[in-house]
Amino acid sequence: MTVAAEAKRTLRLGAFMRPVSIHTGAWRYPDAYPDANFNFGHIKRFAQRLEAAKFDAFFMADHLAVLNMPMEALKRSATVTSFEPMTLLPALAAVTERLGLIATGSTTYEEPFHVARRFASLDHISGGRAAWNVVTTSNPHASLNFGIEEQMEHDERYRRAREFYDVVTGLWDSWADDAFIRDVESGLYFDPARLHTLEHEGQYFSVRGPLNIGRPIQGWPVIVQAGASEAGRQLAAETAEAIFASARTLEDGQVFYSDIKTRMEKLGRNPDHMKVLPGCLVVVGETVEEAQEKRAVLDSGVHYESAVASLSIALGTDASLFDPDGTLPNIPETNTSQSGRERTIKLAAQENLTVRQLAQRLGGYSGLAMVGTPKTIADQMEEWLEARGCDGFNIMFPYLPEGLDDFVDKVVPELQKRGIFRSEYEGPTLRENLGLPRPKNQFFD
Numbered sequence: 001m002t003v004a005a006e007a008k009r010t011l012r013l014g015a016f017m018r019p020v021s022i023h024t025g026a027w028r029y030p031d032a033y034p035d036a037n038f039n040f041g042h043i044k045r046f047a048q049r050l051e052a053a054k055f056d057a058f059f060m061a062d063h064l065a066v067l068n069m070p071m072e073a074l075k076r077s078a079t080v081t082s083f084e085p086m087t088l089l090p091a092l093a094a095v096t097e098r099l100g101l102i103a104t105g106s107t108t109y110e111e112p113f114h115v116a117r118r119f120a121s122l123d124h125i126s127g128g129r130a131a132w133n134v135v136t137t138s139n140p141h142a143s144l145n146f147g148i149e150e151q152m153e154h155d156e157r158y159r160r161a162r163e164f165y166d167v168v169t170g171l172w173d174s175w176a177d178d179a180f181i182r183d184v185e186s187g188l189y190f191d192p193a194r195l196h197t198l199e200h201e202g203q204y205f206s207v208r209g210p211l212n213i214g215r216p217i218q219g220w221p222v223i224v225q226a227g228a229s230e231a232g233r234q235l236a237a238e239t240a241e242a243i244f245a246s247a248r249t250l251e252d253g254q255v256f257y258s259d260i261k262t263r264m265e266k267l268g269r270n271p272d273h274m275k276v277l278p279g280c281l282v283v284v285g286e287t288v289e290e291a292q293e294k295r296a297v298l299d300s301g302v303h304y305e306s307a308v309a310s311l312s313i314a315l316g317t318d319a320s321l322f323d324p325d326g327t328l329p330n331i332p333e334t335n336t337s338q339s340g341r342e343r344t345i346k347l348a349a350q351e352n353l354t355v356r357q358l359a360q361r362l363g364g365y366s367g368l369a370m371v372g373t374p375k376t377i378a379d380q381m382e383e384w385l386e387a388r389g390c391d392g393f394n395i396m397f398p399y400l401p402e403g404l405d406d407f408v409d410k411v412v413p414e415l416q417k418r419g420i421f422r423s424e425y426e427g428p429t430l431r432e433n434l435g436l437p438r439p440k441n442q443f444f445d
Helices: 040-052 085-093 112-126 140-144 154-172 230-239 250-266 288-299 304-315 338-351 355-364 374-386 402-417 430-434
Strands: 012-017 057-060 100-106 130-135 180-183 188-190 222-225 242-245 275-284 369-372 392-396
Touching: 012 040, 012 242, 012 275, 040 057, 040 085, 040 402, 057 085, 057 130, 085 100, 085 112, 100 112, 100 222, 100 430, 112 130, 112 154, 130 154, 154 230, 222 230, 222 430, 230 250, 242 250, 250 275, 250 374, 275 288, 275 374, 275 402, 288 355, 288 369, 304 338, 304 355, 338 355, 369 374, 374 392, 374 402
Parallel strands: 012 057, 012 392, 057 100, 100 130, 130 222, 222 242, 242 275, 275 369, 275 392
Antiparallel strands: 180 188
16 A cells, blocks of 8 residues: 655745835835835735736735834835825725735734724735734834823734634624625525624623624634734734744744744644744845845945834844944843844854944844845745745845836746746635634634
């Protein structure tokens, strides 16, 4: 008796739009669109190109405050303005048909009823393509925009997030799928027996329900998470269906991948029902040398004032007070992102970087980057996939529109030729395209 061969693994590809590029120098790159993050015409074109390339999803990261950095650095940032995601994504839903639409919704500064209603609405408007990126918001300046003087402590933000998730998913299940009869002759619009009132009373929330919109097309919009701290990993293992990871090397990716999938198994969840997608900046050239030169030009657009401010954010302390040409001093823990602080300290130690060098690296982009030809980039992606370092990638374009066009026109065909990326969508919903099951209603058969 022979054992059937394992089905060939295929990549899932998201596009990380922040709202267009994560790299600080992207807007200054030759022929880039400096206003791309706040120009709907440009963003619409990007979304349509992603859909033509069969990307799984367009992911818009969101900020609830102007970045917490000095004005000398802030004035050089293109991310001080961007569209509110739950306004932008329904507009993109109207000009796309299959592309998933992922938006951030904060569990620290939002209310569960609002989040549940908005994402249920987006799922209906898009025909089942919505996803909620569950974030706890680490920017301390965000709290000041909501009348809160002191930011909530890190682990407490995650405890609140866990209850927030329970409330939102409970509200999504307010109505059975067959609740709305709409019998014109009898005058019966819905069956009261197929309506559930949540009556949630918890540590952080009191929410009666029910939600005043029918159950989402996908049952629930896809749950996405990005936390890499201990609390963040546990929340992801318990709740998420896709996680935006931040591994810089394949070895780090394998460790993270194994950890998340093992946690899921211990919780009784199917590990295949979570897609691990490391963020990856991709710079494409006809030769490796050309791609490296593009990266150098891109990084040269980052000013030191902006660079040291990025370092300060990552460390949770004012890095401008450090000796620029000295090594990084001992950095105590703060109430900001723990995983970001740890990655930064590790990078400085691994590469023996001075404060100046570390700041310049972070000022542009310091995470996983694939810089090369379509073939070398496809080689690396295939290696990560086969070695269980990921289930796909959250692609970060270095500059727009050229960086996106290079990936779509040159890398995607190479991935398709190898049989590790789709040529057609599997279905109309994001869940179908990601290979995720539709959740059962908690309250109805």
